[in-house]
Amino acid sequence: MARGGGHGFRPLPPCAMKRVAPASAGAPGRRGEIMTRRPADDSPSAPSGGPLATPAVGSIVSSAHLAEGGALPALSEVEFGLNMISHAYSRWMVRCMSAAGVPDLSALDVQVLHHVVHRDRPKTIADLCLVLDVEDTHLVTYAAKKLQALGLVSGGRRGKEKTLTATPAGKRACARYREVREALLSSAVAATGIAPEKLSEIAAVLRALSGHYDQAARSAASL
Structure with a gap:
């Protein structure tokens, strides 16, 4: 800048002052630097999802080739759930009856015993x-x-026809089974907060689905 005689530096013209960044606290530039544009939110430097964004995992199935492109992919999710709960339920019946004092019964043995005791009739x-x-x-x-x-x-x-009737020993075994079931299973499920009405709805859906699978099995047998 040119000096003006014996005076000090000549001040910058107003048009130049507008281009200089203010020296306020928090300004990203130093005194005298011209401000640059900050990147927009949709620019590559500011990803919308953030570094911790997790991609969707999709449906939880055990046979993806049956779900892809089908009329009802969610049915594969139900089938995976059925596989898990059927095996878990079978294990539970065997272990519970063993804890009740009657070991070495299969899941079907336990079901037959319970139904023979049911309603206390042959x-x-x-x-x-x-x-x-x-x-x-x-x-x-x-x-x-x-x-x-x-x-x-x-x-x-x-x-x-031959009939089956529960003996006193069979009734006692089922009574002990009920005690173990209440202590270990029923109380745990109730603690989840699920409403009994919701469980009844699930049971109704499962019964309806069993009818569809039976009809589909009959149709498949005729092919």
């Missing part, structure tokens, strides 16, 4: 197969013989 093999939805009658027949050998059920007759 059941035929056909009754058990119908209610438990077991197609192979010999499986239920074998379970009945095993329970008879253990003294948990006794045989009888209704016309030409």
Whole structure:
């Protein structure tokens, strides 16, 4: 800048002053620097998701090839859940009955015993197969013989049909099973806060789905 005689430095013209950044606290530049534009929020330097953004994981299935491009991909999620709960339920029945004092029973053995005790009236093999939805009658027949050998059920007759009735030992086993179930399972599920009405809705959906799977199985058998 030129000096003006014996005076000091000549002040900058007003047009130049507008281009100089203010020396206020918090300004990113130093005194005398011209301010530059900050990157917009949608620029590469400011990603919208942030460095910790997590991508979506998609549906939780065990057979993705059945879900992709299908009419109802969510059905594969239900099937995965059914696989998990069916195995878990089978393990639970066996372990619970063992804790109740009757070891070495299979899941079907436990189901047959419970249904024989149900309503405290005799059941035929056909009754058990119908209610438990077991197609192979010999499986239920074998379970009945095993329970008879253990003294948990006794045989009888209704016309030409053989019937099964729970013995006092069988009823006691089911009563102990109920105690273990209340202590370990029912109380834990209730603690989740799920409403009983919601559980009833889930049960109704599962029963309806079983009908669709049965009909689909009959259709597949005719192909």
